Amino acid sequence: MIKDEKKILFLNSAFTLENPFISTEDALEWLKKENKGIYVKIDEIKFSEMPDWYFDEGGNLRHNSGKFFSIEGINVRTNWGKVPEWSQPIINQPEVGYLGIITKKFNGILYFLMQAKIEPGNINYVQLSPTIQATRSNYSQVHKGKRPLYLEYFNGDKKSRVMLDQLQSEQGARFLKKRNRNVIIEVEDEIEVHENFRWLTLGQIKKMMMNDNVVNMDTRTVISGIPFDVENLNGKFDHSNLSKDIINSYIDTENCLNETDEIISWITRLKSKYDLDVKQIPLNKVARWTKDEYSIYHDDRKYFSVIAVNVHIDNREVKSWSQPLIKSAQEGIIAFLIKKINGIYHFLVQAKLEAGNFDIIELAPTLQCLTGNYRKGLSEYEPEFLDYVLNVKPEQILYSAFQSEEGGRFYREQNSNLIIEVDENFPVEVPENFIWMTLNQIQTFLKFNNYLNIEARSLISSVRFI
């Protein structure tokens, strides 16, 4: 075994934009065409107009089959923040989901088999998705449902090699302890490329993330976990100064402000200090939320609402179904502030408690909020660094794009994704629930389960070398 051979393969793919199968421009064009060639109609309907969904005696919204997901209630008590107790609706989907990408070497470079996939909640319907998105039921074919394409490479029926396999969290404010399995495999055999699928390098996928709402959340979370053996670069590639700084933040382990063990101490301290006591309650016992025929909403119209939609898709075949979706009250911002400390880029990481978290707190971006809540002064308190982010100079912005939440659950929800380099005067000293971490350290924590939250991972996935 060549040590770190997988990481070198990932690194080389991240540095490759030349692709004989399809150029990055053509890949963007392909997704645009897919979007144009499809007729999608999403209508907000009454809950009672969804034939396969019903409210149980506790007011929880469930599917007739008992499968998929349900909308239930939780009561939350915590000594975190300014609100000691609240109740809210939450998505309960206990099954681990599978997000899998097939890769294959062509001329020594790793290509990712990516899918143009429709999700009803997406703003633009079709986005770049992993090779496979499946529930455990259809992954394991327990219920003999429609067999997902390429399943045979993931379940052991056909030969493949595991390149990455991580259990990662979903949105803690919306899902109750939900996790997905993020998998990348490598296939050596010839493999059929089905309609709607293309081979792309990791460099191309990251490049495409510079565009709004092109690369879906499932892709972003899977590629965020990819480890890079950056030490093997050895000046192999030309790169800009920014790129050199990014590389240094991945390589350097000598100049980090806090050692990894100190970051673990900091997390331990916060997890020991803060309680998160979550009890499942019937949805109709959730205080300050109202259900009418069309939606379930907070009395101040904050946070989000649960709506019912009818989906009609007219493509090669016609499909129609109805389902609940989560509709955010406003657009949000997620932003990492980064700063050169000891000559190395450090990311300002926030420890954030969210009701659905698996283990009290997760590591979040510097800023993660619904902007509207705060702009209107409706909020319980102002998030740290919100003003800084809203008033940043254009030249400080290293990355900026709107990115969508998962379109199978969320209705046209997009967040502004930002990476911002702070000015020289920005203090190294930060509040108790913040800490500076290098990319090397973020990479280490990310690969252990349930440390980086999905918003942080989304931003990390956008970090590119070229």
Add this chain to the structure above:
Amino acid sequence: MIKDEKKILFLNSAFTLENPFISTEDALEWLKKENKGIYVKIDEIKFSEMPDWYFDEGGNLRHNSGKFFSIEGINVRTNWGKVPEWSQPIINQPEVGYLGIITKKFNGILYFLMQAKIEPGNINYVQLSPTIQATRSNYSQVHKGKRPLYLEYFNGDKKSRVMLDQLQSEQGARFLKKRNRNVIIEVEDEIEVHENFRWLTLGQIKKMMMNDNVVNMDTRTVISGIPFDVENLNGKFDHSNLSKDIINSYIDTENCLNETDEIISWITRLKSKYDLDVKQIPLNKVARWTKDEYSIYHDDRKYFSVIAVNVHIDNREVKSWSQPLIKSAQEGIIAFLIKKINGIYHFLVQAKLEAGNFDIIELAPTLQCLTGNYRKGLSEYEPEFLDYVLNVKPEQILYSAFQSEEGGRFYREQNSNLIIEVDENFPVEVPENFIWMTLNQIQTFLKFNNYLNIEARSLISSVRFI
């Protein structure tokens, strides 16, 4: 900051047996004397004879104050193993406990301030304990209870430096998702050494673990998390061949059988495959367990029982109280099989599901079981490698001692702790829920929360360099 300065301090202390304050022999003698000088009487009594404890309407055993712990019921469903559903009593103690050790440099060597502490459940009453064992309530002095000695160094009132701060799990078969904060701090100021406390090096503590039931579980779990910067050894110390092999297993990152990312993939696969659905139920709804006046026991007298005891301690002062304890049905074995692979010691680690686990499975020793259950053929199935461990040749045993479970909860419970080097013919290929790991890798997983279970950590704490 000198990189890894803390790890070097720990390493040097682990290599030091010379102690001007007290020799190892005298430290053992001191504990013996403490044991002799104390009169302890433990009587099994009726539940109704405990004035401060009562059974609530669901049959759960609770303290009048609502504090401490309670004995409740759980119903467990899982696709792991051969028993798809069972119910059992479990200890519920939601508060994070604090286990803290003060260290201080004398002549450049780190000394640990250890306590001779009585616990009612201990076979021999007095064992070597951390500087402080506290609940969050008396740690934070919320209820203004008796202030633990040395608290001021842990809560920030007096100056100290954090050396280690980890959140670690307790016994998953007995506790519901219980975790303790394991803390080591360093103090520079002069510090009073109270009666019952002594300064010991890490080398001495590990040496004392060669004796049965001398070093208590709380000490073992705290020191198991200590990281060593073994690369800085540079032939600084003389050591035996065994010691060299141990050091290599800490240093070497090139010859491990599985890379760390592959171990993460293996854990992800198992966590995605196996369900652990635990529901809290009233204790009187737990099937196949019976409550009489004196105990709550399994109908086959397997596993453990809950008993009530009156404790009478006559020392410098006389103390008396009553409380429930857990009484194990038999002694147990915990054992690591280790094998040189690629010239490096690898430990055979088991992924084990236990009902109270925080996250489905934790990494356990190769063998972890109650021996009696299996010897009598009462068990649902035979654990892997039990026969091998029971029939091992004496020269294969690298470590063997009886070690106690926490005497505040468990009644005279001791387990045989074994580290065994397998013979050359022992296969490298192992069952699905086992994997070979070097000490370097175990050290990495151990410092992230909830990977290594308490039994594995107990064994790891016994690994010594001299």
